Amino acid sequence: MTEREPDRERLLLGMDIGGTKTVVALARATGEILAESRLDDWASGSWKKDVQTLVEHARVLLRGAHLPQDALHALGLSVPGPLNPVTGIVINAPNLSGWTDVPLVEAFWNVFKIQVLLENDANAAALAEWRFGAGQGTHSMLYLTMSTGVGGGLILDGRLYRGASFQAGEVGHMPIVPSGRPCACGLRGCLEAYVGGAALADQIREDVARGEAAAILELAGGDPAQISAELWVEALRQGDDYARRLRHEFLGHLSQGLAILTQIFDPGAIVLGTIVRENPELFLDELRERVYEQVWPSLRNVRIEPARLGARLPAYAAVCVAALEPPDLSPSGSSST
Amino acid sequence: MTEREPDRERLLLGMDIGGTKTVVALARATGEILAESRLDDWASGSWKKDVQTLVEHARVLLRGAHLPQDALHALGLSVPGPLNPVTGIVINAPNLSGWTDVPLVEAFWNVFKIQVLLENDANAAALAEWRFGAGQGTHSMLYLTMSTGVGGGLILDGRLYRGASFQAGEVGHMPIVPSGRPCACGLRGCLEAYVGGAALADQIREDVARGEAAAILELAGGDPAQISAELWVEALRQGDDYARRLRHEFLGHLSQGLAILTQIFDPGAIVLGTIVRENPELFLDELRERVYEQVWPSLRNVRIEPARLGARLPAYAAVCVAALEPPDLSPSGSSST
Structure with missing residues (x-):
């Protein structure tokens, strides 16, 4: 083990995406929420347009916090419905019309060029309550x-x-x-x-x-x-x-x-x-x-x-996804030789 | 990362302990069983005497394989009933009279001075079927x-x-x-x-x-x-x-x-x-x-x-316990920052 320079602050961006309501949040690596905003009745019926809306919204949030885009370390996406966290594809998002087989991780990677992680909303909420709430x-x-x-x-x-x-x-x-x-x-x-x-x-x-x-x-x-x-x-x-x-x-x-x-x-x-x-x-x-x-x-x-998190749940949920490591699919884990 | 000398062969000893039947097995780190033997109707009513019987049995197995005791790397114990794999205590083993609050890991450590791991028999069997059987x-x-x-x-x-x-x-x-x-x-x-x-x-x-x-x-x-x-x-x-x-x-x-x-x-x-x-x-x-x-x-x-393992299950189960790492009780795991 060699000593490392302390990392410069690596911020997390999180998006809890839903049909009627979406929350975008900016947080420290510790999970501390720095800024958060909410979009209501925002979905357009086209996932490509919806991604643009979310990107613009994130940029407004960054500017508001006086932060450059390259302060971001990872983006976490919490989305309802079946999806594949390895391929980054949303198979189908109920209540979001036009969201079928959406390459969501790729779409955001093309914009931000940072690690993008995708998780379903129930898993994201579980992570949030475990790290910051009742668990x-x-x-x-x-x-x-x-x-x-x-x-x-x-x-x-x-x-x-x-x-x-x-x-x-x-x-x-x-x-x-x-x-x-x-x-x-x-x-x-x-x-x-x-x-x-x-x-x-x-x-x-x-x-x-x-x-x-x-x-x-x-x-x-x-x-x-x-x-x-x-x-x-x-x-x-x-x-x-x-x-x-x-x-x-x-x-x-x-x-x-x-x-x-x-x-x-x-x-x-x-x-x-x-x-x-x-x-x-x-x-x-x-x-x-x-x-x-x-x-x-x-x-x-x-x-x-x-x-315990109540109204704070969506922001924490999305930030927790940003803090994940990518899914480990190695056939055997660490607990056996 | 530095290059290491290849390990000299590190053998695993496994004991699948039951009231009517116990299997003792010697295996390579890969799980390949080198020798195996079985005791029937062996329990004495005293756990201390039972441990002695098992130790003697293991030594016979080692001698039969022309191996010194210090060829052993770890011992795995598969035991029925409630137990604590961290403290190494068997709370109660049904069908083994006198086995209540038995410090089993300590008892074997005192003899072999190697890593001793304890697991309940259903978990051990699951590991065996996963590594070597239908899973x-x-x-x-x-x-x-x-x-x-x-x-x-x-x-x-x-x-x-x-x-x-x-x-x-x-x-x-x-x-x-x-x-x-x-x-x-x-x-x-x-x-x-x-x-x-x-x-x-x-x-x-x-x-x-x-x-x-x-x-x-x-x-x-x-x-x-x-x-x-x-x-x-x-x-x-x-x-x-x-x-x-x-x-x-x-x-x-x-x-x-x-x-x-x-x-x-x-x-x-x-x-x-x-x-x-x-x-x-x-x-x-x-x-x-x-x-x-x-x-x-x-x-x-x-x-x-x-x-799939059938009659080979007990030996594989005990050997799989020997191959475990000790339980990790750190409050947060590796998948979140």
Whole structure:
């Protein structure tokens, strides 16, 4: 080992790209966010035009921070939907029209000529909560998005685990009820079909059609199309009976899912986004209790925590991607000779 | 980087320690087994005496191979039951009386003064099938023992994944049926309670008490205590109707478990031991088909394979433990800055 000159500051640029909202952030190598800005309803229908928009936006951010482009060390891209972090291609980004088979890493490399890393948004969020949020200090942490759908990211032994074809962490689509409720993904009985926001709204609408869930229908102004998981939570806060029964079922399915994950992973922490993060007092105590009933006593030290970053998540998520090393695809790892 | 002299040959000693059977093996660093021997019904009821027996046995093996003790580079110990690979303590080894809180690594270090590594037998078997058996060439592989109980080992991104308290991989105890069949572990509805050998025998005995499973009872010589998963397989080969119904249920539960694992891990391969390994033609085709029905089309390239090592498994398993690096417990891994 030879001594090296201390690096001059190497900044990270991150972009958390979504159909309705995109966040661009500039950060130190430590993750400290220096500047951040947000674009709403920005997508044009052409990915090439969208990349130009993002590049211009990044340049504005750099100028605002009085920094030259060559201060950048790496760019991290957090994108929803299936993608390949090795080839840098976004296969398909839901809610971004025209984004099919997009060579996104190449497109940004051509502009910035720096390392460009691509990761799906659930993995990026998991990295962010692990480094800067509720998963800090753990060696292994599982993150569940708990939003419209249920995505997941797995941090195992201090590393993002991506799977053989970069699809690992789809915990929302583990079949917990054989031949159960149809899921938006096309399978049946997925965890998401019982605890995802869109699936919960569907279930409430079915129950409304059977004459139940009157309080939620009222909150929706009598329009079933306006029913949402948020209105369920509102009815729950008002002590509505139907909403409480649905909560009991929700916690039953979610606790089974988390118990499965605990027995398989023996994780240091499971971190839960959106629905649980925004309403911890409505769910967390009973959720923990019901998970612990379904796992070995020796595994009950797993921390089950709401996510912490909230509105700061997208910026941290994208910056964490910029801080990754490129995926290591060597056939054998470091732990065996 | 400086050039180094090629190492002189560094041999590995492995011990796969069990209550009824123990295998001691000597191997090259590449894993090539040079000598192997087996002890049956060897345990004395005192762990200290048992360690002496194993040490003597290892010395006989070395002498037989005309090798001095200092040719050994590392010793790997594969042991059933809960243990701590960092402290080197076996908390409790079922079927080995007197083995409670055994400082096993220290005991062997005092004799051999070489690196001693300790791992549970399911993890060791997973490493062996990954390096030398059905998991070769994969980056991530899950191994299920499928014997009396259902143990598991997880090789992820080319490394053994142990979990926060070294209990990862307990895939046999994921709750697949909430409040389902009681499991030997004390929980209910575990995968093992539906597909483990002992649980299957229990279920057949219950059905016998209800007047079913006559063919299996006959194979057991009319003695319910003699009923076993092996006799179920025999009845299945004879085309018995009850045995075929049980097979249908067995494959239903096992395929659900493997589908859950596939959606979570996106593994390169899932490797199955004992029951499936010994009878692939009875189970494998339908098992694959039923797993594929329950996972995303993009994940159906997962290989579902019988284990390959068979009788050679214990020696390879112990040698693979000897070839491990000590567990890395640094709080953050190599993939993030």
